[in-house]
Amino acid sequence: MTRTGSQYRQGLNDGRTIFINGERVGDVGSHRAFSRAVDSIAALYDLTNEPATRKHVTYPSPSTGEPVNVAYMIPRSREDLRHRREGLRVWSESTFGLMGRSPDHVAGFLAGFAAAPELFEEVNKEHADNLLKFYEWARDEDQYLTYVIVPPQIDRSKPAHKQQDPHLYAGVKEERDDGIVVAGAQMLGTAAAISDWILLSCIVPLGEGDERYANTMVVPLDSPGLKIYARRSYADAATSVFDYPLASNYDESDALVVFDEVFVPWENVFVYQSLELVRDQWWKTPSHVLGNSQAQIRLWTKLDFLVGIAKAVAEMNGSLKAPPVQSMLGELASYATQVRSLVLAQEANAKVDENGVYWPGVEEVHACSAIQIELYPRMVGMIRELCGGGLIQLPSSRDDFLNPEASADIERYIQSPGYPSRERVKLLKLAWDILGSEFAGRQLQYELFYAGAPHLVKSRVFNNYDFARSDALLDEALTRYDLDT
Numbered sequence: 001m002t003r004t005g006s007q008y009r010q011g012l013n014d015g016r017t018i019f020i021n022g023e024r025v026g027d028v029g030s031h032r033a034f035s036r037a038v039d040s041i042a043a044l045y046d047l048t049n050e051p052a053t054r055k056h057v058t059y060p061s062p063s064t065g066e067p068v069n070v071a072y073m074i075p076r077s078r079e080d081l082r083h084r085r086e087g088l089r090v091w092s093e094s095t096f097g098l099m100g101r102s103p104d105h106v107a108g109f110l111a112g113f114a115a116a117p118e119l120f121e122e123v124n125k126e127h128a129d130n131l132l133k134f135y136e137w138a139r140d141e142d143q144y145l146t147y148v149i150v151p152p153q154i155d156r157s158k159p160a161h162k163q164q165d166p167h168l169y170a171g172v173k174e175e176r177d178d179g180i181v182v183a184g185a186q187m188l189g190t191a192a193a194i195s196d197w198i199l200l201s202c203i204v205p206l207g208e209g210d211e212r213y214a215n216t217m218v219v220p221l222d223s224p225g226l227k228i229y230a231r232r233s234y235a236d237a238a239t240s241v242f243d244y245p246l247a248s249n250y251d252e253s254d255a256l257v258v259f260d261e262v263f264v265p266w267e268n269v270f271v272y273q274s275l276e277l278v279r280d281q282w283w284k285t286p287s288h289v290l291g292n293s294q295a296q297i298r299l300w301t302k303l304d305f306l307v308g309i310a311k312a313v314a315e316m317n318g319s320l321k322a323p324p325v326q327s328m329l330g331e332l333a334s335y336a337t338q339v340r341s342l343v344l345a346q347e348a349n350a351k352v353d354e355n356g357v358y359w360p361g362v363e364e365v366h367a368c369s370a371i372q373i374e375l376y377p378r379m380v381g382m383i384r385e386l387c388g389g390g391l392i393q394l395p396s397s398r399d400d401f402l403n404p405e406a407s408a409d410i411e412r413y414i415q416s417p418g419y420p421s422r423e424r425v426k427l428l429k430l431a432w433d434i435l436g437s438e439f440a441g442r443q444l445q446y447e448l449f450y451a452g453a454p455h456l457v458k459s460r461v462f463n464n465y466d467f468a469r470s471d472a473l474l475d476e477a478l479t480r481y482d483l484d485t
Helices: 005-012 035-048 050-055 078-094 104-114 117-121 125-140 245-250 275-283 287-317 323-348 362-393 400-403 404-413 421-435 440-449 454-466 467-479
Strands: 016-021 058-060 067-069 145-148 172-175 179-186 195-200 217-222 227-229 255-267 269-271
Touching: 005 035, 035 050, 035 078, 035 275, 050 058, 050 078, 058 078, 067 125, 078 287, 078 323, 104 125, 104 145, 104 195, 104 287, 117 125, 117 275, 117 323, 125 269, 179 275, 195 255, 217 255, 245 421, 245 440, 269 275, 287 323, 287 362, 287 421, 362 421, 362 454, 400 404, 404 421, 404 454, 421 440, 421 467
Parallel strands: 016 227, 145 195
Antiparallel strands: 058 067, 172 179, 179 255, 195 217, 217 269, 227 255
């Protein structure tokens, strides 16, 4: 069944341990740093239950027949992939593609794991059963998972087990009859403060000696010893929603997650000290492509949003008919279209595996991740150029409009035909919040490193591209001539 926004909010009041600005957060749902992000997530859950959108964002649970979120779907046809894509697009439009760890993201990774249970069964049947049971429960109860799958940046020159303290990276400290004790830290806990569960695993390469860190498990946010250290909140720093409309509502927060001897019962463990399985779970199941296809649907929405901002600014400034501006807008639109096309191509080039599961086109998924690194900063830079000095010739805050003397001058000198002062300032404040504010800087950093270090992202393209096509063309060309031709 699908949750309501109210039910999601109630679940946050569980005594979880979150620190920000030197203080422990009491109620995350009402704290200024997180409350509006919670509102945005709650709105997603409510959107799922609206009659007009319900058919797009849900599908019948294989267990109960009740509607559940398409993010948890294990696709078994191209029609399933289309349905999933349409539902994820609806959700991403609600947040303008600005929340990378909304509940539909890690749900895709979990579904990918569950789509290949035999891989887990080969190592440990009981842990494989744990995975399937939890997946089905999380799907049917509409749970919100985020993940921490990268060790903290302490000393990357050494493997995990050779760090100065063996419990710096999150790993097993003790094994008990009823479960394990986890100690250490992991990053990057995006949306950890406002989710229900954390999936702890490792996507970076591990080697011999690192077995204690080669695990996959789920941990509820209220677990004793689990601590969330959130970064500076852009929502908390925002002077008003009018001045920072995006930071105020869509700052999902990032965090260091510390496991201070956290007990995890065996039923929540899916991979245990297996170097091979903790690696293969990402690449030999559809997990990575399902999770990343969701991220790329979100990116497509975000780029459409950027194009809309650029066009609106050009219209407001009276430059839309200028050929150089039209050329710039055309280039921006072409980038958004590239991502859209790769998303749709993932369905057209989907491959079915031995379990009857349809994987989105792997080449297209990795290609989209690679061009994302180039496209997003390029688009941000172009729109900044289009906006020019208007972005920084803005009133300091909405309060300037409340001062009669200041308001009179602002309304006279900061306006455009068809755009009275408040409308012009409103648009440019929004543009600044995605192009130049602290929130915007975090958005840029996120898109640059979402899928990993750029060289790793591009190496995945290398490893999955069908070079045989290129080789065959070259070979054919070379056979058509020689010295005596």
